Every structure is written in C-alpha cells, then in structure tokens.
Amino acid sequence: MIATHAQTLANVAEHLRDDEIHVWQLDYRPQHGREPLRSVLGVYLGIAAEHVTLVDGEHGRPALADVHDPSLGFNWSHSGNHALIAVGRGVTPGIDLEQLRVRPRALEIARRYFCNDETTALTALPAATRDAVFLELWTAKEAVLKALGRGIAFGLDRLSIVSTTDGLTLQRLEGDDATAWQLQRLAVDTTLVAALAWRGDVRRIRLGRLASGD
Structure with missing residues (x-):
C-alpha cells in the first residue's frame, strides 16, 4: 500500500x-x-x-x-x-x-536447466561469489522471458546470458535476434538481485x- x-x-x-x-x-x-x-x-x-x-x-x-x-x-x-x-x-x-541468499544447489540447477557456457562459467567461479552470479543469470533469464510474455516453461536453456563487471548481455535467444534486446542489472539493494529486459x-x-x- x-x-x-x-x-x-x-x-x-x-x-x-x-x-x-x-x-x-x-x-x-x-x-x-x-x-x-x-x-x-x-x-x-x-x-x-x-x-x-x-x-x-x-x-x-x-x-x-x-x-x-x-x-x-x-x-x-x-x-x-x-x-x-x-x-x-x-x-x-x-x-x-530475487533475494540474495545461499544457494547450495546452484550448480546442480544450472547443469539441469542452464546453457553449457553458463554452467561452465559458474563452475569456474569461487564458491563465495557463485550464488550471486547464479541469481543474476536466473533473474536476467526470467526478465527476458517475462518481456516475451513467456514463463520458464519456455526453456531456460533457449537463451544464454553473459554476466561481466560491465553488465549483462543477452548472447542468444532462440527464435529471435538477441542483439535487438536490452538487458540491465538493477542495483536496488545489497540484499537483492534484479534485472530488467526489453526488446x-x-x-x-x-x-x-x-x-x-x-
């Protein structure tokens, strides 16, 4: 309210x-x-x-x-x-x-639902930073799918996100031109992870x- x-x-x-x-x-x-x-x-x-x-x-x-x-x-x-x-x-x-919190099954979930390149990038990270990056990838994927009007049933492996210190990039989106999209991380709170996407x-x-x- x-x-x-x-x-x-x-x-x-x-x-x-x-x-x-x-x-x-x-x-x-x-x-x-x-x-x-x-x-x-x-x-x-x-x-x-x-x-x-x-x-x-x-x-x-x-x-x-x-x-x-x-x-x-x-x-x-x-x-x-x-x-x-x-x-x-x-x-x-x-x-x-998403609220930033420990995700003990982050790699397991990534291996099951994410793209191979995303899973490889997560595996290479120190455990201390892996949860935050996992959540960043998750929220970025959700943001893109919501902008599409779709849910995660669309398939999280049908789009690929790259996270760097410079920002988020939609690398691939099946059935669409990924370069036509904008993807932004949102610094709203140190305890939260958020992303915004639009075509x-x-x-x-x-x-x-x-x-x-x-």
Whole structure:
C-alpha cells in the first residue's frame, strides 16, 4: 500500500518520456496481492487504483485491459517483502527480483536447466561469489522471458546470458535476434538481485523508491 511519496510518484509519472523506463521499489506483503501494482499504474493512467483492470496473458503475465492506454507497458516482480514495478511507453518490459541468499544447489540447477557456457562459467567461479552470479543469470533469464510474455516453461536453456563487471548481455535467444534486446542489472539493494529486459532501443532507467504501509 503506497502510504507516502505519492506526490513524488505523481510528478515522476507525469513526466514519463518515450525513451525511459521507470522502476519503482517498494515493500510488499503477500496479502496486498496486486493492489500495489494497481496503485502505481493508476497514477500513470490518471485514474483511481480501483478502476485499473488487469488481464492475464496466456502464460500468466498481467497486462492492462483494452479500455486503458495501449501505449503503457509494465511488469512487476516480488520476492519476500520486496517488489519492483517497471513502467514504460511503447515497450514491454520484463523485470525479475530475487533475494540474495545461499544457494547450495546452484550448480546442480544450472547443469539441469542452464546453457553449457553458463554452467561452465559458474563452475569456474569461487564458491563465495557463485550464488550471486547464479541469481543474476536466473533473474536476467526470467526478465527476458517475462518481456516475451513467456514463463520458464519456455526453456531456460533457449537463451544464454553473459554476466561481466560491465553488465549483462543477452548472447542468444532462440527464435529471435538477441542483439535487438536490452538487458540491465538493477542495483536496488545489497540484499537483492534484479534485472530488467526489453526488446528495442536503449532507454534511460529511472529508479525510485516508494514507502509502504501495512
């Protein structure tokens, strides 16, 4: 529930440019359901949250009903008590968020679901850094698949991600031109790993934080 900084949200939303994507970080509780998402989208649409109608796509991705502005694209992700909401015009963003924690089965999962080059890169890493890189690859893959409107059933091995100190790169995407995609790691919190993906030109990412109440 957005309790403070509503004026800041309204000011920022009003000035959403066609070459931007706005990303909002907020506290989240499962009992809130999609209410925080509707609250944010309502500000961008200029209507009350209760008038925001969402529909689910074939693979579960939420979208705005046809009665709303068709140019506004969004996606959201939540993990634990945190959520991220991405909003842009003329774009279909995908965003994913995970809490940074020990993953004792990271290599096992990678060998089963990731590409060989990704698994090889993870195996070569020191154990102390492997979990963070694994989660970064995972969130990046999820972000791309969500931007596609697909889930992990599409196949995590059908796309390949390279993670370096300079950033994330979509190396391969089966059935599509990987060079047409943008992929960004999001430095939202030291305890979180997050990625944002979209197909199209480079855009400026504007990060914001919303205070939340119970």
